[in-house]
Amino acid sequence: MGRLIVVSNRVATPTETKGSAGGLAVGVFGALKDAGGVWFGWSGDVVSETVANAGPMLEQDGAVTFATVGLTRKDYDQYYRGFSNATLWPVFHYRNDIARYERDEYAGYRRVNAWLAHKLVKLLEPDDIIWIHDYHLIPFAEALRSEGVTNRIGFFLHIPFPAPQILLNIPPHEELVKSLSCYDLLGFQTATDQQAFHDYVTRHARGTVSADGIVEAFGRKLRTGVYRIGVFPDEIAEQAKRYESRQHVLELKQSLEGRKLIMSVDRLDYSKGLVERFRAFELLLERAPEWRGNVTLVQIAPPTRSDVATYQKIRQDLEYEAGRINGRYSGLDYTPIRYLNQQYDRWKLMSLFRESQIGFVTPLHDGMNLVAKEYVAAQNPDDPGVLVLSIFAGAAAELSGAVLVNPHDAIGMCEALQRALQMPLDARQRRHEINMAALRENDLGVWRDSFLRDLRSVPVRRSGEGGGHQ
Numbered sequence: 001m002g003r004l005i006v007v008s009n010r011v012a013t014p015t016e017t018k019g020s021a022g023g024l025a026v027g028v029f030g031a032l033k034d035a036g037g038v039w040f041g042w043s044g045d046v047v048s049e050t051v052a053n054a055g056p057m058l059e060q061d062g063a064v065t066f067a068t069v070g071l072t073r074k075d076y077d078q079y080y081r082g083f084s085n086a087t088l089w090p091v092f093h094y095r096n097d098i099a100r101y102e103r104d105e106y107a108g109y110r111r112v113n114a115w116l117a118h119k120l121v122k123l124l125e126p127d128d129i130i131w132i133h134d135y136h137l138i139p140f141a142e143a144l145r146s147e148g149v150t151n152r153i154g155f156f157l158h159i160p161f162p163a164p165q166i167l168l169n170i171p172p173h174e175e176l177v178k179s180l181s182c183y184d185l186l187g188f189q190t191a192t193d194q195q196a197f198h199d200y201v202t203r204h205a206r207g208t209v210s211a212d213g214i215v216e217a218f219g220r221k222l223r224t225g226v227y228r229i230g231v232f233p234d235e236i237a238e239q240a241k242r243y244e245s246r247q248h249v250l251e252l253k254q255s256l257e258g259r260k261l262i263m264s265v266d267r268l269d270y271s272k273g274l275v276e277r278f279r280a281f282e283l284l285l286e287r288a289p290e291w292r293g294n295v296t297l298v299q300i301a302p303p304t305r306s307d308v309a310t311y312q313k314i315r316q317d318l319e320y321e322a323g324r325i326n327g328r329y330s331g332l333d334y335t336p337i338r339y340l341n342q343q344y345d346r347w348k349l350m351s352l353f354r355e356s357q358i359g360f361v362t363p364l365h366d367g368m369n370l371v372a373k374e375y376v377a378a379q380n381p382d383d384p385g386v387l388v389l390s391i392f393a394g395a396a397a398e399l400s401g402a403v404l405v406n407p408h409d410a411i412g413m414c415e416a417l418q419r420a421l422q423m424p425l426d427a428r429q430r431r432h433e434i435n436m437a438a439l440r441e442n443d444l445g446v447w448r449d450s451f452l453r454d455l456r457s458v459p460v461r462r463s464g465e466g467g468g469h470q
């Protein structure tokens with residue numbers, strides 16, 4: 001079996017993979033340890049051109065090499081802050097209204113992909129399989145192919161793939177899809193995302209999709225598949241239980257003085273439906289006065305991409321909403337929304353989830369949403385909280401024990417909160433069991449192993465075959 005090469009925009013450090021990071025880093029690292037290989041990507045540092053060109057920096061941990069490069073300011077601005085996060089991210093989350101397109105940023109995006117691919121080529125061996133992650137790296141396989149790389153290359157998209165009519169808003173949409181067709185295997189979070197890709201291929205690229213899932217487009221053949229990312233539920237359950245009597249949980253409990261707790265955790269991102277959530281919670285206090293003073297929403301929202309203008313705006317909007325709602329409904333000893341703009345340790349989050357009566361997860365669009373899955377896994381089966389989940393999270397297709405909501409329907413969300421707050425124990429337990437069974441059936445290991453199994457089964461291409469597999 002050949003080595004595994006993982007490429008992602010950011011590389012977790014060897015220390016992060018030992019448990020403090022999210023499950024994804026731990027899951028991917030598990031596969032790397034088994035097969036041996038390289039994890040390659042950006043270090044997260046902005047550096048001078050000389051330092052950038054001197055990379056990659058190599059760090060060895062057993063059979064795994066962590067290979068990282070810094071980005072110059074220009075590369076960071078055009079590739080990361082620009083095309084990746086000001087064009088692709090908003091459009092792929094159906095926010096054309098706040099997306100921008102700049103030709104020089106797109107050129108920078110392709111340039112950085114080509115430069116990164118060139119750096120990786122030197123680390124490759126003939127039998128390696130290569131797994132590329134996410135929207136920052138769409139042209140990566142094309143760049144590798146143009147350097148003569150014939151290894152199997154797969155791509156997993158962590159975010160939604162938009163319907164063709166939405167994708168058309170990005171002027172070089174055809175080039176992007178053509179770049180995607182250079183992979184041997186494309187993985188999507190949900191059948192809806194896969195279908196949207198197929199729709200683009202058949203309607204806009206004069207391509208075909210066969211019944212057994214082979215796509216032919218731009219003179220290339222490739223496979224697509226649905227691989228729903230998961231968590232390791234039993235590890236989370238164990239972690240949440242182990243830390244439930246720690247100081248931070250006891251302090252929270254004491255400060256709640258018997259009030260019900262609604263927990264939300266998201267990166268501070270406009271796709272997560274935070275403003276809609278705050279308004280639904282406000283509506284609960286407005287329409288159901290018996291809950292005033294009796295329920296608290298804790299929103300943890302660590303800032304991300306804070307140098308992108310649209311992220312500054314969502315931060316302002318949310319601060320305004322939290323202040324307004326708290327001004328309206330606070331008492332001398334009661335603050336309805338505790339809005340925490342900071343990062344917490346993972347084990348703290350899991351134990352806070354376990355303490356709460358509701359997990360309130362309301363993205364407007366989300367590839368999967370791991371917080372929803374983590375919330376379920378962290379519950380105490382003897383007295384589980386209820387997950388109130390947006391129908392627009394990929395996770396909604398699996399978690400049929402959740403109370404599903406449309407985040408654009410404030411009254412509907414308010415009613416769902418009321419229902420969840422009053423739900424009897426047996427109904428909560430039944431829903432929790434259904435959700436846990438779904439998490440166990442499709443955990444992070446299944447996601448990772450099924451993608452890699454499918455990638456390994458793609459026929460090897462002969463040298464000189466620049467396109468997709470034959």
Ligand code: GDG
Binds near residue numbers: 020021266267366
């Ligand atoms: C993308 C897609 C897809 C959050 N705050 C803290 C913290 N987190 C952790 C959560 C969770 C992770 O970050 C967030 O994952 P999500 O899946 O919820 O969302 P994205 O970051 O948007 O991820 C998404 C995912 O990729 C995987 O494919 O599901 O749809 O958008 O694990 O717990 N972790 C810590 N402190 C925090 O304050 N330690």
